[in-house]
Amino acid sequence: MNLLEKLDAAATARKSLLPDGVGAFGIPIEEVYSATEARIGDRRVLLLGTNNYLGLTFAPECIQAAHQAIDKEGTGTTGSRMANGSYFGHRALEREFADFYQCSNGIVFTTGYQANLGTISGLVGPGDTVLIDGDSHASIYDGCILSGADIVRFKHNDAADMEKRLRRLGNRVETTLIIAEGIYSMLGDQAPLAEIIKIKKQYGCILLLDEAHSLGVLGETGQGLVEKTGLLNEVDFITGTFSKSLCSIGGFCVSNHPQLEQLRYVSHPYIFTASPSPATIASTRAALELLRKGSHLREQLWKNCTQLYTQLKQTGYQLGPDPGPVIAAILETPQQALLMWKSLLEHNIYVNLILPPAAPEGKSLVRCSVNAAHTSEQIQYVGDTFAKLYDLVNA
Amino acid sequence: MSETDYNQIVQLLCDRLTSLSKVPEVSIAPETNLITQLSIDSIKLLNLIMEIEDTFDISIPINALTDIQTVGELAALVHKIKSAS
Numbered sequence A: 001m002n003l004l005e006k007l008d009a010a011a012t013a014r015k016s017l018l019p020d021g022v023g024a025f026g027i028p029i030e031e032v033y034s035a036t037e038a039r040i041g042d043r044r045v046l047l048l049g050t051n052n053y054l055g056l057t058f059a060p061e062c063i064q065a066a067h068q069a070i071d072k073e074g075t076g077t078t079g080s081r082m083a084n085g086s087y088f089g090h091r092a093l094e095r096e097f098a099d100f101y102q103c104s105n106g107i108v109f110t111t112g113y114q115a116n117l118g119t120i121s122g123l124v125g126p127g128d129t130v131l132i133d134g135d136s137h138a139s140i141y142d143g144c145i146l147s148g149a150d151i152v153r154f155k156h157n158d159a160a161d162m163e164k165r166l167r168r169l170g171n172r173v174e175t176t177l178i179i180a181e182g183i184y185s186m187l188g189d190q191a192p193l194a195e196i197i198k199i200k201k202q203y204g205c206i207l208l209l210d211e212a213h214s215l216g217v218l219g220e221t222g223q224g225l226v227e228k229t230g231l232l233n234e235v236d237f238i239t240g241t242f243s244k245s246l247c248s249i250g251g252f253c254v255s256n257h258p259q260l261e262q263l264r265y266v267s268h269p270y271i272f273t274a275s276p277s278p279a280t281i282a283s284t285r286a287a288l289e290l291l292r293k294g295s296h297l298r299e300q301l302w303k304n305c306t307q308l309y310t311q312l313k314q315t316g317y318q319l320g321p322d323p324g325p326v327i328a329a330i331l332e333t334p335q336q337a338l339l340m341w342k343s344l345l346e347h348n349i350y351v352n353l354i355l356p357p358a359a360p361e362g363k364s365l366v367r368c369s370v371n372a373a374h375t376s377e378q379i380q381y382v383g384d385t386f387a388k389l390y391d392l393v394n395a
Numbered sequence B: 001m002s003e004t005d006y007n008q009i010v011q012l013l014c015d016r017l018t019s020l021s022k023v024p025e026v027s028i029a030p031e032t033n034l035i036t037q038l039s040i041d042s043i044k045l046l047n048l049i050m051e052i053e054d055t056f057d058i059s060i061p062i063n064a065l066t067d068i069q070t071v072g073e074l075a076a077l078v079h080k081i082k083s084a085s
């Protein structure tokens, strides 16, 4: 088989797995009306499958900041952070992230994916070890692979399992980086941070926490799981993305270890890519400000999360263990999940369809992401529709 | 570790893989290819590695799996790590 034939074989296998499922991935969004509504085909749909947790995609402050930046600095930086791509805004945003997390150092990356790639591959290398949660996001896996370090997985959210694997590493623990996430994107569950930290201190390892889905969502000022648990000072490196609650694109890493600065000189995902555009940086800075003082948004978000989680649970759906903005209905088969997904779309509700092996433990997920801009009526409609479809998919 | 240990590892892997394989009619031997013949998906394989780590109280970095294609090669890797531990 040549290279193209291999791709054809993979495409055939994919289609045969779920013949009617082809349209479910990369669905064309024709028009976006607001943080909660868009047009798919000729349907006006309710968006329940975005990462727009605080509902800030159309925040006037962010739009205005982006406009001003384009007018003043142009559409792109056309260069790397290491060359001509570090404008005032990039540096200011780094200081603002460091300040937000009460850290001495912060680095801005072009995407959250690259923040993980760049941070992990900068911190560890061949001969070192990364001990990662088994359900880690692909950007964490890819960062580990890029680093050349030995990759050991522990059972998802199981601190005792993590300790067992750490113990087996013997004196290699000294060069071991542990990686976990604030909120996991598949089931919306949170890392057992206090237990992980207790163990990491006992063994003297370094801990990286990816707050991609928890930034803006958890904690009084929205720092994430570190704030909710009061453990900010115990985590060595925090990464995150601008692409969810901050409604733009980019990523960051903050730390109190001054060595973070060295990453700028060794980390290819930082160096060999152009820096975020001025408009992106400007809207992110405005969004970060809104996020920090957004307790009212978090309050509304959590009201919505609790409303939907409770209703789906009462209807009988199997859900992830923690209520939160990511609410996944767990279905036994891909066919059931696809049927559910399609039926929701027929009721003008867009959610995410996640099939194995992307979903944990061979399950299939119909995943809702709730945001602060959803009205209580919209959430009620989604909950009622799930209730209406329960017998259809569980027949 | 000895030859018998290697054979025990092969046996253990064959038993576990029989229950994970999507292709029940393939009988599993050291030459059996994990992906092309058994259609073991990546996550199942990674979870099997965790199980093997626990059975033998060893650490198997998953990056070491890039060169592994067959049941026999996986057994040899486990055997090598176990012998060195």
Ligand SMILES: Cc1ncc(COP(=O)(O)O)c(C=O)c1O
Residues within 6 Å of the ligand: A111, A112, A113, A114, A116, A137, A139, A181, A185, A210, A212, A213, A241, A242, A243, A249, A250, A251
């Ligand atoms: C846990 C986690 N980390 C990192 C990323 C990457 O973020 P970005 O979209 O900025 O590349 C994501 C987003 O998909 C994520 O879910």
